Amino acid sequence: MAAEFASAQPIYLQLVQRLCGQIVRGAYSPGERLPSIRDMAIEVGVNPNTVQRVYSELERITVAETRRGQGTFVTSDQGRLRRLREELMVSHVTAFLHDMREMGFTAEEVLQCWNELRALSLPEE
Amino acid sequence: MAAEFASAQPIYLQLVQRLCGQIVRGAYSPGERLPSIRDMAIEVGVNPNTVQRVYSELERITVAETRRGQGTFVTSDQGRLRRLREELMVSHVTAFLHDMREMGFTAEEVLQCWNELRALSLPEE
Amino acid sequence: MAAEFASAQPIYLQLVQRLCGQIVRGAYSPGERLPSIRDMAIEVGVNPNTVQRVYSELERITVAETRRGQGTFVTSDQGRLRRLREELMVSHVTAFLHDMREMGFTAEEVLQCWNELRALSLPEE
Amino acid sequence: MAAEFASAQPIYLQLVQRLCGQIVRGAYSPGERLPSIRDMAIEVGVNPNTVQRVYSELERITVAETRRGQGTFVTSDQGRLRRLREELMVSHVTAFLHDMREMGFTAEEVLQCWNELRALSLPEE
DNA sequence: GTGGTCTAGACCACC
DNA sequence: GTGGTCTAGACCACG
Numbered sequence: 467m468a469a470e471f472a473s474a475q476p477i478y479l480q481l482v483q484r485l486c487g488q489i490v491r492g493a494y495s496p497g498e499r500l501p502s503i504r505d506m507a508i509e510v511g512v513n514p515n516t517v518q519r520v521y522s523e524l525e526r527i528t529v530a531e532t533r534r535g536q537g538t539f540v541t542s543d544q545g546r547l548r549r550l551r552e553e554l555m556v557s558h559v560t561a562f563l564h565d566m567r568e569m570g571f572t573a574e575e576v577l578q579c580w581n582e583l584r585a586l587s588l589p590e591e
Numbered sequence: 592m593a594a595e596f597a598s599a600q601p602i603y604l605q606l607v608q609r610l611c612g613q614i615v616r617g618a619y620s621p622g623e624r625l626p627s628i629r630d631m632a633i634e635v636g637v638n639p640n641t642v643q644r645v646y647s648e649l650e651r652i653t654v655a656e657t658r659r660g661q662g663t664f665v666t667s668d669q670g671r672l673r674r675l676r677e678e679l680m681v682s683h684v685t686a687f688l689h690d691m692r693e694m695g696f697t698a699e700e701v702l703q704c705w706n707e708l709r710a711l712s713l714p715e716e
Numbered sequence: 717m718a719a720e721f722a723s724a725q726p727i728y729l730q731l732v733q734r735l736c737g738q739i740v741r742g743a744y745s746p747g748e749r750l751p752s753i754r755d756m757a758i759e760v761g762v763n764p765n766t767v768q769r770v771y772s773e774l775e776r777i778t779v780a781e782t783r784r785g786q787g788t789f790v791t792s793d794q795g796r797l798r799r800l801r802e803e804l805m806v807s808h809v810t811a812f813l814h815d816m817r818e819m820g821f822t823a824e825e826v827l828q829c830w831n832e833l834r835a836l837s838l839p840e841e
Numbered sequence: 842m843a844a845e846f847a848s849a850q851p852i853y854l855q856l857v858q859r860l861c862g863q864i865v866r867g868a869y870s871p872g873e874r875l876p877s878i879r880d881m882a883i884e885v886g887v888n889p890n891t892v893q894r895v896y897s898e899l900e901r902i903t904v905a906e907t908r909r910g911q912g913t914f915v916t917s918d919q920g921r922l923r924r925l926r927e928e929l930m931v932s933h934v935t936a937f938l939h940d941m942r943e944m945g946f947t948a949e950e951v952l953q954c955w956n957e958l959r960a961l962s963l964p965e966e
Numbered sequence: 967g968t969g970g971t972c973t974a975g976a977c978c979a980c981c
Numbered sequence: 982g983t984g985g986t987c988t989a990g991a992c993c994a995c996g
Contacts, residue, residue: 474994476971484693487980491695503984513973518985534727535983547649553696559704568609569679570616573709579684584698591601601994602909638996725849728978734943741945763981778913804944809954812937818859819929820866829934835950849979851986878969888988892972910968910996 477512480519486529489540490551497542550557602637606645612656614665615676622667625655727762739779739790740801747792750780766816852887856895861904864915866928870919875905 471477488494500506503521507514521538524530528546532538541547566576593604613619625631628646632639649655654675657663666672691701738744750756753771757764771788774780779800782788791797816826846852863869875881878896882889896913899905903921907913916922941951 474604478971484984487690487694491693494982499658500983507967516684516972519971521984523672533981534985535979538716549989551694555691555696555700555704558686558687558694559701562683563705565608565678565683568612568616569676571680574683575680579680580682580688582683583681583688603995640996644995724957728980729849733940737943737945741943765981769980787961801944804949805941805946805954806958808937808940809951809958812933813955813958815862815933816930818866819862819926821930826934829930830938833931833934833938853986876967879967890989891987896969908971908996909970910994912968927983 471512478516478519478523481510481512481517482523484519485524486550486554489529489547494540496540496544496547498521498540499536500538500540502537603641603644603648606635606637606641607648610645610649610656611675611679615672615679620671621665621667621669624661625665627662656690706714728766728769728773731760731762731766732773735770735774736800736804738781740797740804744790746790746794746797748790749786750788750790752787846887853891853894853898856885856887856892857898860895860899861925861929864904864922869915871913871915871922874911875913875915877912884935909940 471480473480479520485494485500494500500521501509503514503517507517510517511564521530521532524538525532527550528543529542529550550582610619610625612710625646626634628639628642631645632642634680640671646655646657651662652655652658653668653671655663671709735744735779737749738807750771751759753764753767756770757767758832771780771782774788777800778791778793778796780788780790846855849853858920860869860875870874875896876884878889878892882892883896885892896905896907900907902925903918904925905913905915905918
């Protein structure tokens with residue numbers, strides 16, 4: 467079930483973002499154990515070293531913590547997870563607004579485009 | 592007036608995006624001459640090679656064209672510019688929707704965040 | 717009363733150092749029985765295997781000895797304990813001097829910093 | 842001139858510490874360019890990947906910064922360097938005091954040992 | 967030339 | 982079994 471990593475962004479960052487997303491939307495519970503580095507590597511079809519880097523990064527931003535010989539776990543600090551969710555939303559929305567402004571789009575245009583696209587590409591929501 | 596290029600994205604892509612934005616919102620008119628590579632390089636504080644690559648990229652996507660010995664000009668094909676504008680908006684909104692969905696945000700949350708941030712960071716709009 | 721083992725150093729080495737410290741400053745008397753592996757494991761909140769390794773290490777450096785079926789005991793060789801104390805101090809001070817020199821600190825600076833920190837963090841001494 | 846990395850600590854952390862020390866004591870000036878990853882790797886006899894990690898870490902703690910395609914430079918923020926010097930000293934002295942206390946050494950003992958060792962091992966200072 | 971990423975495969979310490 | 986480090990060597994994008 468190897469996923470694709472088409473974006474120009476490094477794989478490890480894409481993975482970090484994906485995992486943050488999954489954690490933030492509850493696909494992993496607070497304190498839950500993530501797949502082992504080797505398993506995750508197989509699952510997403512990348513080298514274990516790359517997953518290692520991803521997990522290190524998650525630990526660095528205190529979203530996960532590793533216990534020696536036991537595995538890597540989502541932080542059980544629910545406040546941290548709430549803040550992460552907020553941070554992710556704010557940063558994405560900020561970047562989006564910045565881009566839109568840079569291209570001189572009006573809020574009305576963007577909202578209209580949004581509504582059209584949401585109907586098309588997110589019917590399952 | 593050297594700008595910052597803090598993002599992890601390559602400088603030349605950041606410049607391409609910025610120029611596309613300026614063109615699309617009319618800071619450069621159709622057919623208008625862009626600054627020379629050297630001037631642009633000085634203006635934004637990067638290596639002329641980088642600007643060279645930017646202009647090549649703009650040409651590749653038929654947003655600008657270079658005339659030997661005369662310089663690089665925004666395309667005068669206004670239809671192309673209209674399409675570019677549309678493309679940029681659609682691609683950005685699509686990516687944005689994708690990210691938001693991946694993190695399990697609801698449309699209401701996003702809109703609320705949007706409104707808060709717009710008030711704060713885009714007062715000049 | 718699980719302790720924290722935040723350092724990058726292996727838990728078992730941290731425990732060895734802590735026990736050496738306790739032995740050397742007399743928290744355990746010469747010949748005194750150390751807690752059983754299981755009790756110690758519970759007390760400090762680590763895996764019994766880890767304590768097993770700690771006790772082996774203490775035995776290797778002839779600071780403790782285990783008697784089959786009876787437990788692990790601090791050596792009753794008081795000369796050994798005196799030497800251990802000396803060794804520990806010398807090695808720590810040596811390493812400290814080395815680090816300070818490597819960073820170009822003068823003795824005066826270090827002593828001043830020492831005095832400030834001692835007042836702050838070691839009031840109970 | 843390959844150095845040895847005997848300590849149990851990872852090579853990359855030893856290198857980070859060594860470089861911090863060199864920077865802090867002025868072996869590298871603020872804003873000075875560090876050797877390229879490949880050169881440094883040869884110089885210290887490790888793999889370029891390891892040096893890469895070292896430089897990333899230096900950047901993470903804002904002690905160095907990398908400029909794309911140009912190299913890695915000591916930060917020119919002299920305030921940062923002063924703070925780094927202070928941080929390094931405080932953290933080392935704190936750890937030292939902690940260890941000494943854990944082993945029940947008195948300040949007098951430590952100072953005496955210090956003076957003896959300083960005379961022996963640091964005559965060049 | 968520079969730094970950045972990725973893979974493959976190894977070895978280690980820890981639990 | 983787990984994560985952590987290191988090497989070797991490759992490829993890429995950038996300046």
